Amino acid sequence: MKIIKVRDYEAMSKKAAVIVSSQINMKNDCVLGLATGDTPLGMYKELIKMYKEEIIDFKEVTTFNLDEYYGISGENEQSYKYYMDKNFFNHINIKPENTHIPNGMAEDIEEEARRYDSLIQGMGDIDLQILGIGRNGHIGFNEPDVKFEACTHLVDLDDETIEANSRFFDDIEDVPKKAISMGIKNIMHADKIILIASGIEKADVIKETIEGSISPNVPASVLQLHPNTIFILDEAAASKLNI
């Protein structure tokens, strides 16, 4: 596990984008695992800039998103499908058929989870997984639990997560209560992982994740067992670490 502490959110975004662009330049048909939320927005902006400056090319890249809300369609402005199109995919030359996000409207969730897992495995797993982190230590939508969920699955969102994500919705009642998320096994099978975190509100969970015990109660703590994980943290998010 490597920790890169940078000055601020902009420096974190630039650093993450440089790592992603290096991955693409090393392997132009690489498989990227993508995250949503506020934290990766700066990184996506940097990657779009690099694409426009012809530093990177996405035409052979395949992507898998970590998660999607359950019960809202990809046309819904609050869906992660909409978020990815708006903030990234519509601005680069990635082929839509090479971008994958769990289907939040699937009739048969078990079938959808199996479909998603087999798609990921069919691509030989993920070369580089980008993660954010929830304030309760969730990665993707793997919430604190009594066990690590292995594969893609339907998850009941914690009240804390619903509250934190309600900022994107008009009313907290509109926030979906369930989501489909890659599991810990999907994430841990990635060859490389970068976890990005910014702001003082993530300092406690970053300390627990990196310096605490490995426990499904802090799902991100499992990353201590991953051989090739880099944490890119701004000074505020890293402020409670003993480094």
Ligand SMILES: N[C@@H]1[C@@H](O)[C@H](O)[C@@H](COP(=O)(O)O)O[C@@H]1O
């Ligand atoms: N499912 C997403 C996670 O993938 C993301 O990491 C988390 C933190 O979001 P933010 O970066 O906005 O703090 O929010 C959501 O729960």
